[in-house]
Every structure is written in C-alpha cells, then in structure tokens.
Amino acid sequence: MNSKKQYLFVTNQFKTGGVETVFYNISKKIDVNILLFPVHLNLNKDLIRRLPHNVKLLKNKYRIKRNVVSFIKIISMSFRYRKEYRNDNTKIINFSDTLTTLLFSYLLNPKNVVSWVHCNPEALLKAKTHSIYWWLLKKCRKIIFVSEAQRNLFLSMPESEGIERAKTVVCTNFIDTDFIEKSRQEPLRTQNFLFTASRLDLRSKDYLTLIEAYSLLPIETRQKYRLLIAGDGPDKLKIQRKIEEKNLRDRIILLGNVNNPFTYMSKCKVFIHASISEGFAMSILEALACGATVVASDCHVGPSEILDNGKYGYLYTPGDVNMLSQKICKALGHGIPTNIAQKRANEITKLGICQVKEYLENGE
Known part of the structure; x- marks a missing residue:
C-alpha cells in the first residue's frame, strides 16, 4: 500500500448484514488505505471478493468463541497485534457495536481509537456489560454516528455524561x-x-x-x-x-x-x-x-x-x-x-x- 492515510477497521465478523453493506459503500468512496480485521472467522466469500482494491483483508490467526473466556483471549490477542499497529500511521476504527471489538480496538492503540456506532444507543443498555462499553467509548478519541438523531439521543443519555459534542462526528449512512x-x-x-x-x-x-x-x-x-x-x-x-x-x-x-x-x-x-x-x-x-x-x-x-x-x-x-x-x-x-x-x-x-x-x- 502507498503513503495515503491508513485505517484499520475492526469488525465482529464479515457476513451479509447492514454493517458489512455500510463498510462496502464507504470503502468504495474514500481514497485511503483500509485494513479490514474481522475478530471472528465468520466471512462471506462473495463479499470478500467484491471488496475494492484499497481494502486488504487481515485474517485473524486466533479462533475466538462467543463466551466469557473470549474476553481473556481478546486481551491476549490484542497485545500480540499491538506492536504492529500502535503507531500514528494507522488509525484504529471499531466498526461493530460489540464490546469484543471495542475492547480489542482500544487495547491495540488506546490513544488512537475511534468507535463507529451503528445501532440505537438505547439498545446498548440491554447488555449486562454496557457500563464497560460506555467507559471504553469515553476513552475513544472520536465517536462516529450514522445520523444526527442518533447522536442527539446518545448525548442525551445519562450514561453519556461527560462526553463533549466536539468528540462526536456524524457520518450519515449512504447507499450505492x-x-x-x-x-x-x-x-x-x-x-x-x-x-x-x-x-x-x-x-x-x-x-x-x-x-x-x-x-x-x-x-x-x-x-x-x-x-x-x-x-x-x-x-x-x-x-x-x-x-x-x-x-x-x-x-x-x-x-x-x-x-x-x-x-x-x-x-x-x-x-x-x-x-x-x-x-x-x-x-x-x-x-x-x-x-x-x-x-x-x-x-x-x-x-x-x-x-x-x-x-x-x-x-x-x-x-x-x-x-x-x-x-x-x-x-x-x-x-x-x-x-x-x-x-x-x-x-x-x-x-x-x-x-x-x-x-x-x-x-x-
């Protein structure tokens, strides 16, 4: 890859779904280099083949199951990768609404992580681990929302107290x-x-x-x-x-x-x-x-x-x-x-x- 800006997008998986569609649409429209890192090995081969030339798929060498033990593995895995990506040249973007991906992204580079929120923020409260999720969000350099209404709802929630509006960005979802x-x-x-x-x-x-x-x-x-x-x-x-x-x-x-x-x-x-x-x-x-x-x-x-x-x-x-x-x-x-x-x-x-x-x- 060349000297353009480089981003590492961390996703939960890469199968057919809304997040995958949004990623695909974004990657086609921006002139930057993108590293795509799905934490779990659930991949849609057809979607992978359609990825534009500026996207490089990074395959996770470590199998992560969806259970409590996985958080220990996530911490261990992040430290194995962080030497490569803990620098100012690669910006880390958590691109899934999961604690797993947010934790992994944060541990990769605590000072240079951005989180992209796709869902209704109120839905995040249903998770037992939502307090940890919000704590990590507050540590992010920026938080990106997919609509103005979504950002306004997030900032109005008691859990978001202390998060300044200037720390948030709206990148409205769009279609092909x-x-x-x-x-x-x-x-x-x-x-x-x-x-x-x-x-x-x-x-x-x-x-x-x-x-x-x-x-x-x-x-x-x-x-x-x-x-x-x-x-x-x-x-x-x-x-x-x-x-x-x-x-x-x-x-x-x-x-x-x-x-x-x-x-x-x-x-x-x-x-x-x-x-x-x-x-x-x-x-x-x-x-x-x-x-x-x-x-x-x-x-x-x-x-x-x-x-x-x-x-x-x-x-x-x-x-x-x-x-x-x-x-x-x-x-x-x-x-x-x-x-x-x-x-x-x-x-x-x-x-x-x-x-x-x-x-x-x-x-x-």
Missing part, C-alpha cells in the same frame, strides 16, 4: 445508488403487493403489529394487495403462527431471503418498515432509491430523519395497529412520486459521502 438503480430494473412477475424486508427478529422488528394492521385493512384492499415479507431470522415460527391465527396464509407470504430485494421495492405499491428500534433504517433509504412510497414506524432513531418528519413518506406511532392500518390506506391512495422519493435518497447519499470523505480523507 448505481447498484440499486441497476438491480431494481430486474423483471418481476409478481404484481399488486405491499412489501417489507428485514430480519425476522421481534426484539427490534414489529411484525406482529404489521400483521394486525394488515388484517384491519378493508377486505377489498387485502384481496387486491398481498403482503410479501422478505428475510429470515429466529422468530420466523412466531410470525408464521400470527399469520395463521389471523387466517391470512394466502395473503401474507414469507419469501425468506431474496437475492434482489430492490426489484421488489421498485414494484411494490407500498414499502412498509415496521420497527421497534433502529440506528438508521437503511432499508427505508434503499426503498426511496427504488422510488417506493414508504410507511415507517416513527421509532428511535432514523425513520423520521430520513423521511423528513413525513415529507417523503408516512410515519406511524410504534405499536399503534390502527394508525399503521390507516397510514397504509393513505399511502395506497396518495403515493409519493417516484422522482421525489429518489431525489430524497440521492440527497442523503450525497450528504453521507461528503461527511465520510471529509472525516476520513481530510480530518485529523
């Missing part, structure tokens, strides 16, 4: 608009449907409210528009049982993981984002880029900021079945024009690219 534009053109035989796509995990995704809301739609609306759900996860059976309980097996279809969600987003009548908690809500931005009319939960944090408080889509109160059903009906009758939705996605993407380039290329 060229890739999405190409992908959304793929033909799809299915017509007349509502669509949603996310992990089937009821801890953060409110599919039960969505199914209830769909059941309240006028019968003629349900007969015309099926609800297609893309994704997989630990709560698939609970969601299936809810669908059967409402006698909607022929109207709500679980697609499983789909190779190209963007063709569904571009052809659905309404894209629905039912969530309890978010760090940004990347799928809303992707749906806008596909020209979809979006109905989203006004949860912490992300949806309201992306949709500009309802200017570019419809927002409903989390868990409010009647309100969600009503907003779906409104969206079906008064959709957001495709060009307006795409314009909003492009605005956010341009902002995010500028912020990332400013910090990683031109910043400290």
Whole structure:
C-alpha cells in the first residue's frame, strides 16, 4: 500500500448484514488505505471478493468463541497485534457495536481509537456489560454516528455524561445508488403487493403489529394487495403462527431471503418498515432509491430523519395497529412520486459521502 492515510477497521465478523453493506459503500468512496480485521472467522466469500482494491483483508490467526473466556483471549490477542499497529500511521476504527471489538480496538492503540456506532444507543443498555462499553467509548478519541438523531439521543443519555459534542462526528449512512438503480430494473412477475424486508427478529422488528394492521385493512384492499415479507431470522415460527391465527396464509407470504430485494421495492405499491428500534433504517433509504412510497414506524432513531418528519413518506406511532392500518390506506391512495422519493435518497447519499470523505480523507 502507498503513503495515503491508513485505517484499520475492526469488525465482529464479515457476513451479509447492514454493517458489512455500510463498510462496502464507504470503502468504495474514500481514497485511503483500509485494513479490514474481522475478530471472528465468520466471512462471506462473495463479499470478500467484491471488496475494492484499497481494502486488504487481515485474517485473524486466533479462533475466538462467543463466551466469557473470549474476553481473556481478546486481551491476549490484542497485545500480540499491538506492536504492529500502535503507531500514528494507522488509525484504529471499531466498526461493530460489540464490546469484543471495542475492547480489542482500544487495547491495540488506546490513544488512537475511534468507535463507529451503528445501532440505537438505547439498545446498548440491554447488555449486562454496557457500563464497560460506555467507559471504553469515553476513552475513544472520536465517536462516529450514522445520523444526527442518533447522536442527539446518545448525548442525551445519562450514561453519556461527560462526553463533549466536539468528540462526536456524524457520518450519515449512504447507499450505492448505481447498484440499486441497476438491480431494481430486474423483471418481476409478481404484481399488486405491499412489501417489507428485514430480519425476522421481534426484539427490534414489529411484525406482529404489521400483521394486525394488515388484517384491519378493508377486505377489498387485502384481496387486491398481498403482503410479501422478505428475510429470515429466529422468530420466523412466531410470525408464521400470527399469520395463521389471523387466517391470512394466502395473503401474507414469507419469501425468506431474496437475492434482489430492490426489484421488489421498485414494484411494490407500498414499502412498509415496521420497527421497534433502529440506528438508521437503511432499508427505508434503499426503498426511496427504488422510488417506493414508504410507511415507517416513527421509532428511535432514523425513520423520521430520513423521511423528513413525513415529507417523503408516512410515519406511524410504534405499536399503534390502527394508525399503521390507516397510514397504509393513505399511502395506497396518495403515493409519493417516484422522482421525489429518489431525489430524497440521492440527497442523503450525497450528504453521507461528503461527511465520510471529509472525516476520513481530510480530518485529523
């Protein structure tokens, strides 16, 4: 690698997921050298092959299991690597919302570590080790957030007392608009449907409210528009049982993981984002880029900021079945024009690219 700025990105793993997508989008847009270090050996070979030329994958020689003993191994492992990276030439970035990666990053170079927060900060409090996590965050040189709303929420929390705003940076998440534009053109035989796509995990995704809301739609609306759900996860059976309980097996279809969600987003009548908690809500931005009319939960944090408080889509109160059903009906009758939705996605993407380039290329 040449004399450009160099960053070591520490991730929990590198499989298919939101963090991996964000990393891929960032690495394509910045003119710096990147070392990618997944702590765990869970790697997606297809994603690895697609990495741009400025990224070098570092393979961890030590197998780390997900248990208490792993923290001892993390400490030991960090000391084995720190001689190589404890310098001013390589900046360390913790790029996963895990104590494992944050601890490893900090021990590599305590004076030169940055932590990138992707999730809703309130979700971090659910971990028994959250006090250690916050202690390490306070030791970081900078903390990067993926939206302004996320940063504001973090700074308002009692756990963040003593962290100055000047220590924080916002690098808004952005998407690969060229890739999405190409992908959304793929033909799809299915017509007349509502669509949603996310992990089937009821801890953060409110599919039960969505199914209830769909059941309240006028019968003629349900007969015309099926609800297609893309994704997989630990709560698939609970969601299936809810669908059967409402006698909607022929109207709500679980697609499983789909190779190209963007063709569904571009052809659905309404894209629905039912969530309890978010760090940004990347799928809303992707749906806008596909020209979809979006109905989203006004949860912490992300949806309201992306949709500009309802200017570019419809927002409903989390868990409010009647309100969600009503907003779906409104969206079906008064959709957001495709060009307006795409314009909003492009605005956010341009902002995010500028912020990332400013910090990683031109910043400290």
